[in-house]
Amino acid sequence: MKLPQNLQQKLLLREEANALRVLPIxxxxxxxxxxxxxxxAKNEDIFDATHQYLVDHNIKINGATGSRLISGNHDLYAVAENYISEFHHSEAALIFNSGYDANVGFFSAVPQRNDIILYDELCHASIRDGIQMSHAKSYKFHHNDYEDLERLLQKLTLANSHPPTIYIVTESVFSMDGDAPNMETLVSVSDKFKGLLVVDEAHALGVFGDKGEGLVQSHQLQNKIFARIMTYGKGLGCHGAAILGSASLKAYLVNFARSFIYTTGLSPHAVATILIAYQNLNSSxxxxxxxxxxxxxxxxxxxxxxxxxxxxxxxxxxxxxxxxxxxxxxxxxxxxxxxxxxxxxxxxxxxxxxxxxxxxxxxxxxxxxxxxxxxxxxxxxxx
Incomplete structure (x- = not known):
């Protein structure tokens, strides 16, 4: 069947702007x-160690068999999530199938109708997509501009007789520019207005910190952050992601994050690769x-x-x-x-x-x- 004319027109406009996306070879x-x-991603030692881990633990399963809330929550999840939470000095960790799933799941489920989200204007599409699915009001602040953020916070605080819950969202390394926020200043502004700071560390894991822990831990600010999103398709060279935070946040996400609830879990091999990659960060x-x-x-x-x-x-x-x-x-x-x-x-x-x-x-x-x-x-x- 032919593509509808309005969709074909959108493709033609992309082509005319020399912006048409195609899969590379x-x-x-x-x-x-x-x-x-x-x-x-191409490290043979990690590949071999992952296989050996599965053999040693007699794990011969190709797929998760279902969502984690039905049949897909194999034992490796608990092992990996405990290791991740200890590595990142977090109370709890919850593995998602991808960084996109983690961001969409978090922002669509956690901020509520009367809450406010303030996000850096250069935040990743997955964060923006999750925010669009949220019932909370959202406003962007100028990139890494803490005066603009504070202006927004003051305006919103004064406009509400009952201070709303405010989520302040940024990335520790921005994917298009490669720059980073001043985490100490951001934490200071967030503390001043009792905001809940959420940091996507996708491009900082494996890059910043003595053991590649990310930018937040390199400044020892993990206890000042409400949630961190760690993505594994970059520095760890595998697949998946985890949200770090309190045990209560983990329980909430298990109950309300739709991208977690309504999807088949990762295979044991995928989770074992995450675990082995983390172990390699300790000594690489x-x-x-x-x-x-x-x-x-x-x-x-x-x-x-x-x-x-x-x-x-x-x-x-x-x-x-x-x-x-x-x-x-x-x-x-x-x-x-x-x-x-x-x-x-x-x-x-x-x-x-x-x-x-x-x-x-x-x-x-x-x-x-x-x-x-x-x-x-x-x-x-x-x-």
Missing amino acids: SKNNIDFSSNDYLGF AELQKLKDVISIFNQQKQLLGLKSMFVYSKSAIHSAIIPGNNKVKQIAAQLQEKGFEVKAILSPTVPEGQERLRFCLHSFNSEKEMQEVLTELSTLVFK
Whole structure:
């Protein structure tokens, strides 16, 4: 059957704006695009250890067989969630099937009708989608702008005779810019207005902290946060996510988070991979390697005169702003032809005029690879 005309028109508009999304074909280029920051996704030791764990515990099940509330809550869940909560110094942890499911589940279920959500304007689509499903009122504040956040808090507090429950939402590393909030300032503002702080740590896990615990723990602020969302498809190189918080929050999510309740659970193999990946964070040399790679990349940007076009970042994500879908796609294609897998991020994913090349760094990227890709970039943008 033909696609309805109004849907076909939307595709044509995307095509005309040179913004049509298509599934990429792997070219085996040098990786500057994946979220596999520590190389865990292709780590043979983790693969073998996961298999051995399942063998040692006589777990020979391919699937969860149902939702966790029916038949899918296999014993490995409790083992993994206990390990995760201890690792992150949290009272409890609840595993979800993905970071998207975790954010949609949390924000659609926890904030209530008379509550208020204040979220950073650059928060991820999964957070925004969850907020849209919530009955709470929501307002965005300017990116990492705590004066704007405080202005909103003062306005909303004065406007309500009975202070509402206010959720303040941010990310510890923003996926498109790679920058991070000032966590101490954010906690201070939140405390001042008795807000409940929610932090998505998807791109900080495995990157910040002595053991890759994330940005919140690196500042020892975990006891000041109402909920943290940890995603495992990035630094841990596997799949799934967990929401960290109080035991009461966990019980509430089990009862009311629809993306948790109405979905088949993860397979034992998937949960075992999460557990083994966490255990590897405790001793992996890849953490320090990644920190060195980030430092070298920043130095090379400076040496080649590229610093001004990049968003400031100490994370594994570095974005060079190159306005215009056509221009940024052209430069990305030229870098790919040279053997470097660098992705163009187009509008409407980012605002028009903020199109960019996004470089994702990894512990396995060599200094030579970084020098070469940035030298090639400088040639393309300065010619």
